[in-house]
Amino acid sequence: xxxxxxxxxxxxxxxxxxxxxxxxxxxxxxxxxxxxxxxxxxxxxxxxxxxxxxxxxxxxxx
Amino acid sequence: xxxxxxxxxxxxxxxxxxxxxxxxxxxxxxxxxxxxxxxxxxxxxxxxxxxxxxxxxxxxxxxxxxxxxxxxxxxxxxxxxxxxxxxxxxxxxxxxxxxxxxxxxxxxxxxxxxxxxxxxxxxxxxxxxxxxxxxxxxxxxxxxxxxxxxxxxxxxxxxxxxxxxxxxxxxxxxxxxxxxxxxxxxxxxxxxxxxxxxxxxxxxxxxxxxxxxxxxxxxxxxxxxxxxxxxxxxxxxxxxxxxxxxxxxxxxxxxxxxxxxx
Numbered sequence: 001x002x003x004x005x006x007x008x009x010x011x012x013x014x015x016x017x018x019x020x021x022x023x024x025x026x027x028x029x030x031x032x033x034x035x036x037x038x039x040x041x042x043x044x045x046x047x048x049x050x051x052x053x054x055x056x057x058x059x060x061x062x
Numbered sequence: 063x064x065x066x067x068x069x070x071x072x073x074x075x076x077x078x079x080x081x082x083x084x085x086x087x088x089x090x091x092x093x094x095x096x097x098x099x100x101x102x103x104x105x106x107x108x109x110x111x112x113x114x115x116x117x118x119x120x121x122x123x124x125x126x127x128x129x130x131x132x133x134x135x136x137x138x139x140x141x142x143x144x145x146x147x148x149x150x151x152x153x154x155x156x157x158x159x160x161x162x163x164x165x166x167x168x169x170x171x172x173x174x175x176x177x178x179x180x181x182x183x184x185x186x187x188x189x190x191x192x193x194x195x196x197x198x199x200x201x202x203x204x205x206x207x208x209x210x211x212x213x214x215x216x217x218x219x220x221x222x223x224x225x226x227x228x229x230x231x232x233x234x235x236x237x238x239x240x241x242x243x244x245x246x247x248x249x250x251x252x253x254x255x256x257x258x259x260x261x262x263x264x265x266x267x268x269x270x271x272x273x274x275x276x277x278x279x280x281x282x283x284x285x286x287x288x289x290x291x292x293x294x295x296x297x298x299x300x301x302x303x304x305x306x307x308x309x310x311x312x313x314x315x316x317x318x319x320x321x322x323x324x
Contacts, residue, residue, distance in 0.1 A: 014112055018070045019147065022077070022116045024156040027228045028268045 069109070076101070076113035080121065081306035087124040088313055096133030097121060103139060114143040118160045118235040119167045120310060126238055127317065132171045141168055156232050158213040159245055163236050165210055166243075215244040226252060227259020231274025234311050237281040239318065246282060253284030260285075264294060269302025273311035280315035292319060 083097035098121070103110030114121050121140055125132035132140075144164045149157040218226060226248075230237075236245050249256060256275055263272035276295045279285040295312050302308030 014069050014073065014109060016150075018067065018073065019112055019115070020153070020157060021070065022073055022112075023160060024154045024232060028266075028271070 072109055073112055073116065076103070076109055077116050078306045080110075080113050080117050081310045084117070084120055084123055085306060085310045085313055088127060088310075088317075091128065096136035097124065098133075098136050098139045105139065105142060111139065111143045111146060114139055115147040115160075115164075117307075119163050119238070120235040122167055122171060123238070123310075123314070125171055126167065127314070137168075137172050140164065141172065144168060155213055155217050156229060159233055159243075160235065162210055162213055163233075163243065212244050215248050218245065218248045223252070223255035223258050224262060226255055227263065227275050228271060230256060230259075230278050231263070231271040234274035234277045237274075237277045237314070239281070241281055249278045250282040250284065253279065253282060254286060256282070257285050257289050257291075260289065260291070260294065264298065267301070269298050269308045270305055270311075272298045273302060273308040273315070277311040277315040277318075280318040292316075295319070 079101040080097060080103065083100040086100070087097055098104075098110070098114065101110070101113070103113065105111075119126070122132050122136060124130065125136075144161065147161070149161045218229060221229065230245070230249055233245055236243055237249070256279055260272055260275040260279060263269075263275055272294070276291060276298060279289075279291055280295075285291050295315050299309065299312040299316075302312075
């Protein structure tokens with residue numbers, strides 16, 4: 001196997017935290033978190049019709 | 063959304079390029095040449111090697127799914143990525159699992175454990191020298207046929223379904239035909255939870271997570287018929303089209319659903 005030294009030198013700009021963030025990313029931001037509704041849709045959503053419908057509008061605050 | 067550094071942005075781009083090459087190879091079926099070369103990754107490209115580590119086992123998917131010999135350059139770079147980027151002792155379980163899966167894929171396709179011996183078991187003693195007998199009775203590292211012990215699945219066993227789905231989606235590269243790992247067993251044991259997570263991901267417009275969850279449901283089975291998984295996968299592929307990793311996961315899922323894998 002070729003020496004990894006040139007690779008390691010080239011990696012100096014890549015921080016461990018950056019690689020770890022790519023390997024273990026946080027969940028993307030989202031707005032729909034209704035647990036009961038997700039469970040119901042998974043079990044009774046039909047052929048994707050309800051699953052694929054747009055989320056119910058949330059009431060605006062204020 | 064947090065801002066990415068220039069290096070992180072370039073890493074993300076390299077991962078996307080690599081995933082695009084893998085999807086192209088899978089779709090063409092008769093792809094000639096390796097995926098790393100197609101993505102412009104060479105042995106002296108540290109960022110490219112990091113991209114190989116991030117995409118993980120999916121880099122060699124054209125071989126594992128189509129049942130063809132792995133490209134020699136891809137295999138060498140894959141092995142190099144495994145060696146250069148071992149998980150730290152305190153690495154999150156996801157990192158340990160993705161590295162374990164890469165070592166196992168390497169063993170399966172190349173018959174070598176050169177990189178396996180670099181794998182430090184989280185919470186365990188340093189890896190054994192090649193040929194040395196492991197204290198727990200496992201096969202010695204360095205011997206063809208041996209692989210590092212699986213990391214644990216404790217963090218997944220009782221995880222809330224939202225967390226379970228997110229973590230499984232991050233580890234979607236482990237969802238391959240004939241998958242046999244602790245993670246795959248958890249996914250097979252909790253299909254309804256993964257289905258709920260699939261719905262949640264779609265409704266949150268998190269296409270990458272939805273694609274990963276759909277891939278696990280396709281591999282592990284057990285998804286409720288009422289989920290409409292096939293229609294859901296088509297929708298996710300369409301909505302998440304700009305992300306090559308979404309295309310990759312959906313392609314694998316659809317091939318598995320169609321029963322056309324090797």
